[in-house]
Amino acid sequence: MALAQKGLAFESIPWRFTDKAAIAFSGQGNVPVLVDGDDVIHDSWEIARHLEAAYPERPSLFGGPVGRALSRFVANWVDAVVHPGIARLILLDIHDHLAEGDKAYFRQSREARYGKTLEQIVADRDSGVVEFRKTLSPLRRTLDRQSYVAGESPAFADYLVFGAFQWARAISPFPVLDTDDPITRWRGRLLDAFDGLAGKAPGYYR
């Protein structure tokens, strides 16, 4: 979404959890990794900072230093609340979609992290999703009053949050949001943004 907002053409390369060798040149084992000419950047936040610094004449991802600082808060809220909240609902679905060679690694690493089996983690998700939706109240109240987290048009703060919902939509049929929710309508606007870039990605629902 950040690359699309900057109007930059890109090629995306599918990647699997255990394919660490393919990204070893980045000096670590997580995606996303951006290769931009001679620059190799990993971590979404660092990628956004790079794009903003390298392409300042293109539409801004942060809207200046104040926006960047506020987006940092959004990034931390997404890391601390939204991603873990969604993960507890969909971890088993992620596992079930993985290539056979990745399943054992995923199960072992996530079960060690949570101290439970994948099955135990998602067992109470029908009640867990009700609690998860309550934690989204600050986002819901914001999007009830304005079209995007960043205001009248989307920016990186939106993509930080949207990424979590796009992840869920791509990997799990479980509805993490209610259909009648300002957050669902905002998600729909972002699925349509940039000629429907995100909406064209395979997903279980719109």
Ligand SMILES: N[C@@H](CCC(=O)N[C@@H](CS)C(=O)NCC(=O)O)C(=O)O
């Ligand atoms: N805060 C980082 C998170 C990066 C991250 O955790 N990536 C996961 C995506 S599932 C990953 O590559 N995991 C590899 C693994 O678990 O081995 C970012 O936003 O870039």
